[in-house]
Amino acid sequence: MRTLLTSAQMRSADQLTIANKPIASIDLMEKAARAFVQCFLRDEFDTSKSVAIFCGKGNNGGDGLAIAHLLMTNGYENLKVYVVNFGEKQSDDFSINLQRIEGTRCKKIIINQAADLKNLKADIIIDAILGSGLNKPLAGEFEVLARAINKLNKKVYAVDVPTGFFAEGKLPKDYNGIKAYKTICFQRPKINFFFPESAMATEKYEVVDIDLDENFIQKQEADFYLIEARDIEKILQPRKLFSHKGTYGHALIIAGNSHTMGAALLSAMACLHTGAGLITACIPQGGLTALNTTLPEVMALPRDEYTRIEDPRKYQAIAIGPGLGTGADLEKLLERLIIANQPLIIDADALNILGKRPDLLDKLFANTIITPHMKEFDRLFGNHDSWWDRVQTAKVNAKKQGIVIVLKNQYTFICLPTGKVMINPTGNPAMAQGGMGDVLTGMITGFIAQRYSAADAAILACYIHGKAGDYLAKEQFVVAASQLATRVSKEIKAIISQ
Incomplete structure (x- = not known):
């Protein structure tokens, strides 16, 4: 760094x-x-x-x-x-x-x-x-x-x-x-x-x-560090002989609703291309056809208002939020996961639920990762009139609660429990399209499933997410989230092969 x-x-x-x-x-x-x-x-x-x-x-x-x-x-x-x-x-x-x-x-x-x-x-x-x-x-x-x-x-x-x-x-x-x-x-x-x-x-x-x-x-003692390519090369681990799907972990992605199944598909797609060994998507019953058609590699856990995750510890990574909705049943589902004392990746609508339930925010287990954009962040931690103040708040809360806060922007700020802030330099305006956050959440989940630490997973996902977007933007005016998700595995391969 x-x-x-x-x-x-x-x-x-x-x-x-x-x-x-x-x-x-x-x-x-x-x-x-x-x-x-x-x-x-x-x-x-x-x-x-x-x-x-x-x-x-x-x-x-x-x-x-x-x-x-x-x-x-x-x-x-x-x-x-x-x-x-x-x-x-x-x-x-x-x-x-x-x-x-x-x-x-x-x-x-x-x-x-x-x-x-x-x-x-x-x-x-x-x-x-x-x-x-x-x-x-x-x-x-x-x-x-x-x-x-x-x-x-x-x-x-x-x-x-x-x-x-x-x-x-x-x-x-x-x-x-x-x-x-x-x-x-x-x-x-x-x-x-x-x-x-x-x-x-x-x-x-x-x-x-x-x-x-x-x-x-x-x-020098510093608060801010810039992520470099050589840092990613050191963190990424190549796949070894005799490894199998169990080696690379089981990820659960709780996402999607009747009108927002795309978010669930994008997250699962990104998780798949990041390398998780097994992926289960907890989605509404109505989304099964879309999932089976688009991502036959991903298993389904149909979700209704009574859904419980009976044994969350069988998953190496659990993400919740993309396109989820904010109903009372989903609030209960999130609460049950939080009090199970297992690290989560929390994004999108799950963050909006936390914004209404600050008591749950205070109960987040160590090394939980939250991935807010500016408005989601302010709903969680109060309004800010400058980005400097916003990042200072993120620093304080990441350290206080022992969590990783991925504060998304052109340059994403990854605030660690140590109080340090890692700045991701990759990415470009061509990526200003819906679904990019869903892809990032899926990537973080994929790295966590492979047993990377919370800090390393966030750093890897943000850097490679932006790097894939930079590659695609060389020949495209805009980059679609689905294109980026399928590019991720190629970027990982290119880095490991160097």
Whole structure:
């Protein structure tokens, strides 16, 4: 897992690298500028375009000045540097880089107030005004300047972080900073890039390596970790000779209703392709034809209002919720399963039942997995006005109750009983289709049935779910949940074969 650091921790990593490499801070700045420029030139290879670089007087501005020098070296002739002179203080490395461009052909313009910015004609803007570490909205001349730059409607590349954006912590509802097309950040993505509110500040981001001390970074105490492909490769276990269906567990999926059998079928299909040895679908009597026709490998346990799961311990994994409904009989069924003191995978309508029965939420057995989307989460734990607060609540409750909370979004947050949050990077907007959550629940259930731990099952399912969607999205505008479910086994095979 890749450790995600706060802005203060990243500054410590800078300082440790400078002290231990050893490398002068101005040389580390030059290395960062080179990494930025290499990334920038892959996107903007037309050197005839005009570029305006806005530089504050701190180290972020020093980066901007070094970038200006390197862009000129790489053929950008029509380039101007705008020095944002809104205070007396300036960093030593900024001063050194300012001296370095004094004798060059680069045109330098001093902005003493935002009103000085007039008739800017650049094709591209590079934002190097303020770096990370900001923890309050822009004010005064900085706010006016950001508004003026945004009004230009130019393509903006931000250096490390858009000016006005918080690297971590609760993001304000009304973002008033610079809106970047792309942020090129150093060594690690900012934690807040994974929160939906970041879309106000940057359309995309790319991380470039500047050779900071990785051993130091990975050893830092952190709350957030980014899942990587190599983590999945370590967790996944290949199938062994002489194994059989009993080796890979028996999964029970309690799902579907008269008008929502698709949810049950999708969950069972995903569980099947994830590798559970045996699968039983507890579904309404009216769904038997659909199940037998679509998934002949899956056994059926017909469900009526009196259904009980007589011996839940004979199943290695039990999931409940997709397309289930919320009637009184289903509430009783869920309650009986919870008080049986066996870990469950709880999704969709079963979460809605929990939202009305907080007493049941408090009785969840250790290592139960719940998989809410935003609205389901807020019904369980109260309304939240930011994703940062929502994830903090998930962290607290996962640790307090010893459960795994899979909080679904573009980047899904997997909150573990340890208090750590694993962020899943796979997936894409083509997957914004009904049924995707049902598939994810089936996959988690399939991994639990195969005796993976709750944490590993959630991590594997989220990553492979998104990876399958990424593969299909290469050639499709939208990805259907049923397509994704049948792709899962191929993704698992590809990972294990590496």
